[in-house]
Every structure is written in structure tokens, then in C-alpha cells.
Amino acid sequence: MIKFENVTKKFGDVTILDKLNFEVAKNEKVTIIGPSGSGKSTILRILMTLESIDDGIIHVAGKPLWHEYKNAQTVPASEDHLRQMRKEMSMVFQQFNLFPHMTVRRNITEAPIHVHKLSQKEANELADEYLDLVGLSEHADKFPSQLSGGQQQRVAIARALATRPNIMLFDEPTSALDPELVGEVLSVIQRLAEKHDLTMLLVTHEMQFARQISDRICFIDKGNIVEEGPPEEVFTSPKEERTQAFLKTFIQS
Numbered sequence: 001m002i003k004f005e006n007v008t009k010k011f012g013d014v015t016i017l018d019k020l021n022f023e024v025a026k027n028e029k030v031t032i033i034g035p036s037g038s039g040k041s042t043i044l045r046i047l048m049t050l051e052s053i054d055d056g057i058i059h060v061a062g063k064p065l066w067h068e069y070k071n072a073q074t075v076p077a078s079e080d081h082l083r084q085m086r087k088e089m090s091m092v093f094q095q096f097n098l099f100p101h102m103t104v105r106r107n108i109t110e111a112p113i114h115v116h117k118l119s120q121k122e123a124n125e126l127a128d129e130y131l132d133l134v135g136l137s138e139h140a141d142k143f144p145s146q147l148s149g150g151q152q153q154r155v156a157i158a159r160a161l162a163t164r165p166n167i168m169l170f171d172e173p174t175s176a177l178d179p180e181l182v183g184e185v186l187s188v189i190q191r192l193a194e195k196h197d198l199t200m201l202l203v204t205h206e207m208q209f210a211r212q213i214s215d216r217i218c219f220i221d222k223g224n225i226v227e228e229g230p231p232e233e234v235f236t237s238p239k240e241e242r243t244q245a246f247l248k249t250f251i252q253s
């Protein structure tokens, strides 16, 4: 579903992703872990086309993301192609990024109406369906400021789902929350992982959670995957020294 081939990303002279090879299968749930600054968020931002790449190729759902084929040649993607590709994916950010002046329902219906050209009625039905899924049906007419951080993040998840993506990206979705609000957001994500046919790529420091929901853990350091495998294997008996050191500091902190 997602395939990075020799992808390099630089910011100025600094190489952030260094010929990265990485794949996520359809419906697979993968968590990326790694030290601060190792390039985890950059991977998600590149997939959302919020950042471009310097070299390599990325395929999403069988099509090149940052390129397209024209006259049997690979050329840089047009804005039209990028727009099409964006429909495959939705991302939930660390900061919920809700529109403060819009009600919860309108936050959710904006993209279905304006990007996906659904009618108001269809978009409202979608909003109701996903507000129910995240357990916030009774809050549809409130404004974000009237909700707790955990509730706001659940609205952000409903909003991301309402464009009916095949791929959901989560970038540290609980790290801006007070500890007592983390659980409610994680349980929504867990339910999604268990009950919905979605490909999920998650960046989180919630190791216990990653262990529960992931099919595979990727440990990334200095822009490359150092080790990957099933959660039990990576967390219980990491093979690489760098993974061992990272997990150790994590447990101690």
C-alpha cells in the first residue's frame, strides 16, 4: 500500500532520510519509533505531500506519489496528480488543528463538501457516523473550545475518517494531551485498528500502546530503519545495539 524506495530527504545540507526503504502492506498497522529528530514525522509529512523528496520514489496504492508516468516517462507530479493521491490518506496531528470558529459537525463536513464534493446531507450523515464512532454524538453542535483536549483529538480523528481514506497516519496523537486524557484517544485508535479495514502508520512514544495495536514496529535512527519486526520481538529482544539503547532510555525516562 505504501512503498518508499531509496528515498532521500534533506533540509538544507542536512540529510534527514537517507535512501530509506520502507513498506506498509494493505491493512497493516505499523508503528515507527525512534529518537527525537530521527525523521519519523517527516515520513508522514512526505506522505501527506506536506514535504517533497529529494531523491527516490514513493508508491501509494500502486501509484507514484511525487511522480507520475507520462508518455512512458517518470515526471514530477502535477498538482492534479497530487490532489488525487491525497485522497488516499488522512493524518491526525499532535496538535488537533481544528477550526476554532466552526462547530464540531462543520469541522468534519468541510473536507467532504469542499474537496470530495458531497452534498450537505451526505456530509452530515458522514459526520454523524464518525462522531458516533468516536463517542461524541452529543457534542456535534459545540465549538472546539468547549471540549477537552481528548475530545478535540477524537473530533480530529472523526474528521480525518470522514474523507474515507484507505490510509490513516497518526503523528504522536496523544503527546499534546494531559495524561488523564490519553486513554480515551488511544482506545478510539485501538478500535479503529481492530475493527476497520485501514492501513495505519503511527508515530508514537506510547510503547505499550504500540505493542498492543501494531503488526510491526520500525525503529528508525538517523534517517534509516535500524530494526523492524513484530512488537514482541522488537520490544522483548531487540537485536541491534541502537534499538536496545533507545528502548532502555525510554524505560528509564
Ligand SMILES: Nc1ncnc2c1ncn2[C@@H]1O[C@H](COP(=O)(O)OP(=O)(O)OP(=O)(O)O)[C@@H](O)[C@H]1O
Binding pocket: 011, 016, 034, 035, 036, 037, 038, 039, 040, 041, 042, 043
Ligand atoms: N521544515 C523544516 N526545516 C528544517 N528542518 C526541519 C524541518 N522539519 C523538520 N526538520 C528537522 O528534521 C529532523 C527530523 O524531524 P522530524 O520531525 O521528522 O523528527 P522526529 O523523529 O519526528 O522527531 P520528534 O520525535 O522530536 O518529533 C529534525 O532535526 C528537524 O529539526
